[in-house]
Amino acid sequence: MSAKLLSFYDYDRDRTISCPCGWSGLCSENEDYFSEVLDVRCAKCDRMLLIVSYPTHDATRAAAATGNERAIENLQHVNEREAFISRAKVRQLKRANQLPNLDGAELVIEWDFEDRERKDGDSLTVLRHGDRVIWREVAYYEGIDRFEEVLWILRKKYGDRFIELRPTDASISYLCGDDMRASSTIDWLNAELKRMAGK
Numbered sequence: 001m002s003a004k005l006l007s008f009y010d011y012d013r014d015r016t017i018s019c020p021c022g023w024s025g026l027c028s029e030n031e032d033y034f035s036e037v038l039d040v041r042c043a044k045c046d047r048m049l050l051i052v053s054y055p056t057h058d059a060t061r062a063a064a065a066t067g068n069e070r071a072i073e074n075l076q077h078v079n080e081r082e083a084f085i086s087r088a089k090v091r092q093l094k095r096a097n098q099l100p101n102l103d104g105a106e107l108v109i110e111w112d113f114e115d116r117e118r119k120d121g122d123s124l125t126v127l128r129h130g131d132r133v134i135w136r137e138v139a140y141y142e143g144i145d146r147f148e149e150v151l152w153i154l155r156k157k158y159g160d161r162f163i164e165l166r167p168t169d170a171s172i173s174y175l176c177g178d179d180m181r182a183s184s185t186i187d188w189l190n191a192e193l194k195r196m197a198g199k
């Protein structure tokens with residue numbers, strides 16, 4: 001028997017679940033949360049009994065429309081998240097020609113962080129070459145994918161002269177968060193840049 005798959009709003013965590021080994025218990029007390037799903041396991045034999053996927057924004061909207069209380073609660077977060085994403089998209093670097101020309105044979109660009117949450121604003125990623133700010137945009141928490149996108153736009157602009165996108169100490173915890181792979185991704189990307197530049 002393999003674990004049963006459930007969508008988030010079909011999952012009732014206050015329900016009792018039982019295992020073929022004879023154990024039974026409350027779902028809510030036997031959950032493990034992962035980045036994409038949660039699972040419910042038997043406390044006695046560790047068999048995985050349920051896998052529950054987290055809801056997409058559309059799934060939350062659809063379930064809220066049918067009166068699902070958890071979905072109605074989550075809808076506020078969904079709306080806030082979507083508003084954040086549209087604010088972030090408006091300001092984000094899209095094309096190489098939005099960047100200034102820079103002098104120098106080997107360009108190291110710093111990826112810095114401006115914490116503005118206490119001022120009720122969005123925190124910012126600041127790209128710097130030496131003392132010069134070359135771009136500012138809304139920072140994503142655990143934004144390693146955005147880091148990579150920006151790195152390739154910088155590569156397009158500065159070519160082989162661009163040898164490193166270097167996170168500052170101030171930016172690193174926001175950039176990596178709990179994503180264990182992020183810091184090795186940063187190293188890998190920068191090694192790739194240097195390799196392409198023949199350094």
Ligand SMILES: [Zn+2]
Pocket residue numbers: 019020021022023042043044045046047
């Ligand atoms: Zn069991």
